[in-house]
Amino acid sequence: MRRACPSLQSTGRSGSSRCSGTMAGPASTDLGRALCVITGASRGFGRAIARDMSRLVKPGSALVLTARSAEDLRSLQVELAESEAGRAGLLLRCVAADLSRQDGLESIVRAAKEAFCEDMDHVVLVNNAASLGDVSRLASSFSDLTEVDSYLSLNVGSALCLTAAVLQAFPRRAGRRRCVVNVTSLCALQPFSSWVLYCTGKAAREMTFRVLAEEEPDLRVLNYSPGPLDTAMQAQARSTTADPGVRESFLDMFAGGRLLSCEASCAKLMTVLLEDRYTSGAHVDVYEL
Amino acid sequence: MRRACPSLQSTGRSGSSRCSGTMAGPASTDLGRALCVITGASRGFGRAIARDMSRLVKPGSALVLTARSAEDLRSLQVELAESEAGRAGLLLRCVAADLSRQDGLESIVRAAKEAFCEDMDHVVLVNNAASLGDVSRLASSFSDLTEVDSYLSLNVGSALCLTAAVLQAFPRRAGRRRCVVNVTSLCALQPFSSWVLYCTGKAAREMTFRVLAEEEPDLRVLNYSPGPLDTAMQAQARSTTADPGVRESFLDMFAGGRLLSCEASCAKLMTVLLEDRYTSGAHVDVYEL
Numbered sequence: 001m002r003r004a005c006p007s008l009q010s011t012g013r014s015g016s017s018r019c020s021g022t023m024a025g026p027a028s029t030d031l032g033r034a035l036c037v038i039t040g041a042s043r044g045f046g047r048a049i050a051r052d053m054s055r056l057v058k059p060g061s062a063l064v065l066t067a068r069s070a071e072d073l074r075s076l077q078v079e080l081a082e083s084e085a086g087r088a089g090l091l092l093r094c095v096a097a098d099l100s101r102q103d104g105l106e107s108i109v110r111a112a113k114e115a116f117c118e119d120m121d122h123v124v125l126v127n128n129a130a131s132l133g134d135v136s137r138l139a140s141s142f143s144d145l146t147e148v149d150s151y152l153s154l155n156v157g158s159a160l161c162l163t164a165a166v167l168q169a170f171p172r173r174a175g176r177r178r179c180v181v182n183v184t185s186l187c188a189l190q191p192f193s194s195w196v197l198y199c200t201g202k203a204a205r206e207m208t209f210r211v212l213a214e215e216e217p218d219l220r221v222l223n224y225s226p227g228p229l230d231t232a233m234q235a236q237a238r239s240t241t242a243d244p245g246v247r248e249s250f251l252d253m254f255a256g257g258r259l260l261s262c263e264a265s266c267a268k269l270m271t272v273l274l275e276d277r278y279t280s281g282a283h284v285d286v287y288e289l
Numbered sequence: 290m291r292r293a294c295p296s297l298q299s300t301g302r303s304g305s306s307r308c309s310g311t312m313a314g315p316a317s318t319d320l321g322r323a324l325c326v327i328t329g330a331s332r333g334f335g336r337a338i339a340r341d342m343s344r345l346v347k348p349g350s351a352l353v354l355t356a357r358s359a360e361d362l363r364s365l366q367v368e369l370a371e372s373e374a375g376r377a378g379l380l381l382r383c384v385a386a387d388l389s390r391q392d393g394l395e396s397i398v399r400a401a402k403e404a405f406c407e408d409m410d411h412v413v414l415v416n417n418a419a420s421l422g423d424v425s426r427l428a429s430s431f432s433d434l435t436e437v438d439s440y441l442s443l444n445v446g447s448a449l450c451l452t453a454a455v456l457q458a459f460p461r462r463a464g465r466r467r468c469v470v471n472v473t474s475l476c477a478l479q480p481f482s483s484w485v486l487y488c489t490g491k492a493a494r495e496m497t498f499r500v501l502a503e504e505e506p507d508l509r510v511l512n513y514s515p516g517p518l519d520t521a522m523q524a525q526a527r528s529t530t531a532d533p534g535v536r537e538s539f540l541d542m543f544a545g546g547r548l549l550s551c552e553a554s555c556a557k558l559m560t561v562l563l564e565d566r567y568t569s570g571a572h573v574d575v576y577e578l
Contacts (some may be wrong), residue, residue, distance in 0.1 A: 100434070101434070102433070102434045102435065105432070105434060138504045138505075139449065139452075139453060139497065139500055139501045139504055139505075140452075140453045140456040140457060140501070140504070140505065141453060141457075142449050142450060142453045143394070143450050143451075143453040143454040143457060144391070144450065145389070145390070145391045145394060145442065145446050145447065145450045146391065148445075148446040148449055148450055149438060149441070149442045149446045152438070152441045152442070152445055152446055152493075153434065153438045153441070156437075156441060156445075156489065156493065157434050157437040157438045157441055158434065160428065160431050160437055160485065160489070161431060161432050161433065161434045161437055162432075163428075163429075164428060164429045164430060164431045164432040165432040167429040168429060168430075168432060188496075191496060191499035191500040191502070191503045191570065192500065192503070193500065193503040193504045194504065195500065196449065196497060196500040196501070196504075199496050199497075199499075199500050200445065200449070200493045200494075200496050200497045200500070201493070202496075203492045203493055203495070203496035204441075204445065204489045204490070204492055204493035204496075205489075206492070207477075207480060207488050207489050207491075207492035207493070208428065208485060208488075208489045210480035210488075211428055211480040211481065211482065211484065211485040211488050211489070212428045212429070212485070213480070214480045214481070214482040215427045215428055215429070215482045215483065215485075215532070216427075216428075216429065243504070281480065
């Protein structure tokens with residue numbers, strides 16, 4: 001079901017001139033008339049992405065915000081509805097969903113279809129949701145298949161399946177840009193002691209999106225590594241990481257004020273998306289920007 | 290339950306001089322008095338590993354061979370029992386097990402414990418089992434979480450959980466060498482169009498073992514990439530790969546006789562294990578040898 005498009009404030013740029021991602025033209029100042037689907041949107045980096053995207057989309061856009069907690073999502077919805085974009089009519093759809101369940105994925109895609117409007121020229125999916133896993137134990141303790149499979153489902157399987165479902169719902173079409181962001185990590189590239197689930201999941205996920213970029217030349221795929229963020233996940237890492245050296249390095253970064261704010265890292269992500277010059281599928285680290 | 294050790298033909302080398310893996314001494318000519326657990330042992334590369342290891346272990350060793358098909362395992366058992374090593378008393382235990390089930394993993398570990406003898410000085414686990422996944426479709430078609438999760442469980446979760454369970458069953462001990470091999474692939478490093486599950490699984494698994502290597506300095510961890518092998522999996526890849534370019538490259542390799550035999554690649558793996566000079570956790574490709 002597609003929603004009616006009552007407010008055609010502007011026709012919007014078609015965006016086709018920016019599809020190649022290799023042209024060194026001036027950065028766009030907006031994300032177009034966009035449908036943005038953001039997972040893990042209620043807190044931390046996902047919330048920062050929701051805020052920034054709400055400001056960067058053109059009138060007539062929609063945000064589909066998803067997370068496990070309906071309550072956290074409601075507070076985000078209230079905040080964004082009261083913002084300038086919200087008051088100007090930005091459509092906000094919140095979906096409390098468990099990404100590791102098929103019906104959770106389907107409810108998100110259903111909401112995205114309902115929020116979509118035919119004159120939108122940009123579909124953006126941000127795969128941000130992730131869990132840390134139990135970092136208080138070493139790999140040799142992970143002999144419970146249910147625990148490991150459950151982690152992989154939430155952090156790897158769901159990202160592939162949601163992306164596939166969104167791409168199916170919004171296929172390639174003239175004048176439609178499509179972009180998929182995967183929030184990745186240095187852990188996708190480097191092993192960290194006592195972080196076996198997180199490293200495994202991030203490495204898996206990054207490869208998923210590299211394959212996707214190979215397969216879909218019209219699609220823009222960004223593996224964005226936001227750096228060590230000052231979030232609840234980092235606090236969990238600082239307090240529970242089993243490996244003393246790794247834990248110490250997090251404590252040092254925290255004490256030395258070297259953790260990045262979600263806002264600062266997210267601003268860089270938005271610049272990358274607006275400039276649109278990254279190689280599709282590439283790992284782009286906040287520290288390279 | 291530990292089995293009795295009726296045939297202490299020799300005390301065996303303690304192997305402790307080879308534990309560092311960094312010494313450039315002469316390569317050993319055997320794997321010691323070893324317990325070798327090999328997954329996916331009934332066919333292809335796993336079968337070649339079982340054959341080679343049966344020849345390279347010292348008297349008083351045991352092989353635990355596991356695969357899904359009891360019938361294929363039986364034919365391997367018959368073959369090895371009739372070999373020189375088999376006639377000399379090599380213990381062969383076959384376990385038909387589904388690696389994506391907890392009870393499957395447990396039955397393998399139980400068999401390994403039963404096959405173990407206290408005077409064994411080397412425990413080797415070869416995580417060889419893997420499935421190709423459906424390569425006839427592109428990533429954007431994988432919206433079924435059950436399909437993706439099932440693939441990840443068999444190809445990623447089971448490798449971590451079996452490894453963890455084996456390491457728990459055979460903890461670090463003076464005079465005991467421990468080695469874990471992960472059969473990896475170029476697909477762990479490079480994305481291939483229409484191979485999203487395989488690439489994702491191999492990338493994930495390689496990272497799992499890199500983390501393990503970080504965490505367990507006494508353990509030898511080898512990510513061995515055997516090259517394009519002339520196996521049933523390759524035949525499946527040649528005939529079903531959706532991407533024409535990737536499929537063509539496999540057809541070319543096959544037609545040009547450039548696929549490697551399991552025996553040739555396995556011989557190189559055995560040399561790496563005997564020399565024992567690789568960096569633990571490193572990706573070692575057959576073409577670098």
